[in-house]
Amino acid sequence: MAGPMKMRATLAGGNTAAVHTEIRVLMTHPMTTAQMKEGLHHIQNVVVKQNGKVVVEAEISQAVSRNPVFSFRLKGGAKGDKIEVSWLDNKGESNKIETAVA
């Protein structure tokens, strides 16, 4: 079973043209490399959705640390936007978390 995730999404930049959405997300994952006795087990894909629309698609390698934290900065956005972050690892396990922009 995949361990917990935690996410914060906030609107930054006020009412200026530079308004953007800051996302910070923590994931529980062993992220073991091929050299470790546990064998290769790492997050492969991370997808960020804003109101259901895919805005970030990332490919992650074994080089990323255990229990990683990612942050994303999206142009624009508004309070209440639904942000969903999901991951899929090389063993087919996955998890996702959803939050509204505060």
Next chain:
Amino acid sequence: MRSCFLLCGVLACTPLFAQDTKKEIQKYQQMIADGSPVELFELEGEALWKKAQGPKNVSLEKCDLGQGAGVLKGAYARLPRYFKDADRVMDLETRLLHCMTTLQGRSREEATKRVFGNENQPSEMEVLSAYVAAESRGAKLAAGTSHPREKEAYELGKALFFHRAGGWDMSCASCHGEEGKRIRMQDLPVLSKREFARPIMATWPAYRVSNSQFKTMQWRINDCYRQMRYPEPSFASDATIALNTFLTVTAAGEPYRGPGTKR
């Protein structure tokens, strides 16, 4: 900047470098605290706190940590303290163990089978400590000092802190008794002094970045004894609780801001 350092004499540069190193370490500490997985352990701990377990199939939600059954707010900051029902001074893990054996009806053997976890699987004590301690953020450290047994624990802890024994004839004070000492990059706080004990006790239990594990205070004391080549102290023993009491009382008044993140 670099070439300027090369130009000045070695002696003149030393304090400058020392200050720079300190600043860089501080920067590093800030970076690891931002985005620390501590919150993930807190979430796991919360789930375990609410999970029905043991022969009685109940959760720990009714566990009394000193502020009443199930009260978590500020409870950790007031430990260790004397508990009448157990007639003993207890720290967090000892109290959790008490609740596991009384509320959940588990045997001491089963509940203490795996008190220290590893990077692949944290122990119950570790995730529960993360959750309970986090509920004390902002509360001032105020371990019990009024009950005679609490005073006794403090005095015993103090004596243990300075007591030399073991294969290398060491005491806690051998490393933590003199200002300005360090092991590699790690400053050694003089834990018998208030100003040093405060920031340390306010940030344990803690997540250690170097081995991806969440560590409890019982583990910290256990590992210090291992490093001093003593026999291993028993988990939740009077000696470990007494040391914890001495350290926490010395740090009294500091607002709790853990669970921390350490190198």
